[in-house]
Amino acid sequence: MSKHAATALIIVGLAIMLSSAGPAPAADEFAVGATNIALAANGGRIVAFSSHVVDANGAPVKQWEIGNVIDGKQVRGSDRPADSYGWSSARAPQPGKPEWFILAFKDDKTRLVTRVVLDPVTDDPPEIGRWAQDFKLFVSNTTKDGPWVEVKSGRLMNRPVSQTFDFPPVECRYLKVQILSNWFSDQFVELGEIEVYEALATGDTLDQLIIRLENLLTDLKRYRDSQRYNQPLRPEMSSTLTPTEQPTTTTTTTPPPQ
Ligand SMILES: [Ca+2]
Numbered sequence: 001m002s003k004h005a006a007t008a009l010i011i012v013g014l015a016i017m018l019s020s021a022g023p024a025p026a027a028d029e030f031a032v033g034a035t036n037i038a039l040a041a042n043g044g045r046i047v048a049f050s051s052h053v054v055d056a057n058g059a060p061v062k063q064w065e066i067g068n069v070i071d072g073k074q075v076r077g078s079d080r081p082a083d084s085y086g087w088s089s090a091r092a093p094q095p096g097k098p099e100w101f102i103l104a105f106k107d108d109k110t111r112l113v114t115r116v117v118l119d120p121v122t123d124d125p126p127e128i129g130r131w132a133q134d135f136k137l138f139v140s141n142t143t144k145d146g147p148w149v150e151v152k153s154g155r156l157m158n159r160p161v162s163q164t165f166d167f168p169p170v171e172c173r174y175l176k177v178q179i180l181s182n183w184f185s186d187q188f189v190e191l192g193e194i195e196v197y198e199a200l201a202t203g204d205t206l207d208q209l210i211i212r213l214e215n216l217l218t219d220l221k222r223y224r225d226s227q228r229y230n231q232p233l234r235p236e237m238s239s240t241l242t243p244t245e246q247p248t249t250t251t252t253t254t255p256p257p258q
Pocket of ligand 1: 068069070071072073074084086192193
């Protein structure tokens, strides 16, 4: 599709969306919020984690510390933030020994979450096999030590693009992210960024319209990036992937084995 055709399609979509705002939806309908509540600038914070690389004195290495997954800085093409390469664990995950971190949101409040976007891209190239692959998401409504309920199990592609994973809205005070594997490195596992989005009630027509426009803006930015870096728009939905690249998108509610 040419850029002009795609732009025309977006404009038509916007027109349809505006004209179909219509009556207010039922109060139990939800939309995905546009604010990344995991972002440190929005009050997100890491409350615990398994490991990150340290220097000879045992101090965290700024470029690879765990806080880099919520700093909003991402490695893209030649844009490589000098102080933030992503998170690198101190060791590679092993069967039964995942690497992990736990997120809390602003003021430690419980949020209704429905979307997580994971960016595997770090300063290391994908060819050395350190980027995150299989992961699981758990939520706790009580303490940062659990009890945990699994809400998502998935697989990232070894490609330089953020990847979106949705699940039914779930109350979440603490989010635990388990990284079960990288691609083949026996040294580290790495992740560039995590974004978390809320499910928002859309009972009010104007609120719903604002949310739709914010989502459209997000989609337009993704479209721009996909053109700029020659990346697929929604890579996890691509039908051209090889079987080993195809992400899993199972959703379960079974408690994790501990
Ligand atoms: Ca980052």
